[in-house]
Amino acid sequence: MDILFSADWKPLTSSSLLTAWQAQWLQDQGSLTQKIRQVCQHDLQVKVLIHQFIAAPAFTEKELHIEAGHALLHREVLLCDGETPLVFACSLLPEVALHGSYEALRELGNRPLGHWIFSEPILQRANMHYASLPITNRLFQNLRHVMELSGSLCGRKTLFTGADKPFLVSEFFLPELQKRRP
Numbered sequence: 001m002d003i004l005f006s007a008d009w010k011p012l013t014s015s016s017l018l019t020a021w022q023a024q025w026l027q028d029q030g031s032l033t034q035k036i037r038q039v040c041q042h043d044l045q046v047k048v049l050i051h052q053f054i055a056a057p058a059f060t061e062k063e064l065h066i067e068a069g070h071a072l073l074h075r076e077v078l079l080c081d082g083e084t085p086l087v088f089a090c091s092l093l094p095e096v097a098l099h100g101s102y103e104a105l106r107e108l109g110n111r112p113l114g115h116w117i118f119s120e121p122i123l124q125r126a127n128m129h130y131a132s133l134p135i136t137n138r139l140f141q142n143l144r145h146v147m148e149l150s151g152s153l154c155g156r157k158t159l160f161t162g163a164d165k166p167f168l169v170s171e172f173f174l175p176e177l178q179k180r181r182p
Contacts, residue, residue, distance in 0.1 A: 003133060004092070004157055004168060004170055008131045009157060010129060011128075011129055012027055021178060022130075022154050022173075025173055025177070029125065031114045032079075033079070033112040033114035033115045034115075034118070036081075040086075042082030043082065044081065045110070046078070046079060047146075049076040049078065049146065050076040050142055051074075051075045052073075053071045053073055054072055055070070055071070056068055056071070056072040056094070063166065064092065064165060065165050065166060070094065071095035072092055072094055073092070073093040073095060074090075074092060075089075075093070075108070076090045077112075077113075078146070081176075081180075085146075085176065086174055086176055087171050088140070088143050088153070088155075088174060089114075089169065089172070090172075091169045092167070094164075094165035094167075096164055097163040097164040097165040097167070104116070114169075117169070122162040123160045123167070124160065124161055124162050125160060126166065127158070128158045129157050130155065130157075131154075132152045132154045132155075133172070134152045135151060140153070147174075149175070153173065154172070155172030156171055158170075
């Protein structure tokens with residue numbers, strides 16, 4: 001997950017090298033969950049790959065404003081059209097922010113995080129960046145266990161502020177999504 005905090009990410013304002021399809025998905029400011037629902041032929045399914053608390057690595061301190069070793073909810077899911085994966089998402093949520101109205105995020109299960117975030121008016125996008133990362137990157141280790149991929153995946157990461165600590169949400173677009181038009 002250290003790649004989420006690396007220099008490989010570019011601000012969306014420097015997106016002149018993106019294809020029209022990439023720009024359409026990466027630059028959308030709304031809920032990706034809602035946009036995915038628009039292209040689904042079946043019910044949107046959330047397949048949880050990881051949902052566990054981990055000790056925050058040192059590289060998370062700057063963006064997430066937590067000290068190394070503090071608890072961090074690490075969540076990886078696939079957003080699927082029925083059984084067909086369309087998006088791989090990795091989210092990092094500081095445990096100290098998961099109280100009060102955010103308590104439900106501790107046990108989100110197979111509900112989409114995006115639906116919850118966009119129903120909370122206090123949460124705002126602080127910034128969005130994009131990157132194209134090789135599928136061999138450690139970030140995709142759990143994804144490679146459930147599907148075969150090659151090449152690289154284009155994705156975005158967003159820092160949401162408004163809770164006690166920021167939430168980091170990253171979303172990577174899988175090949176099947178390129179066949180869909182919103």
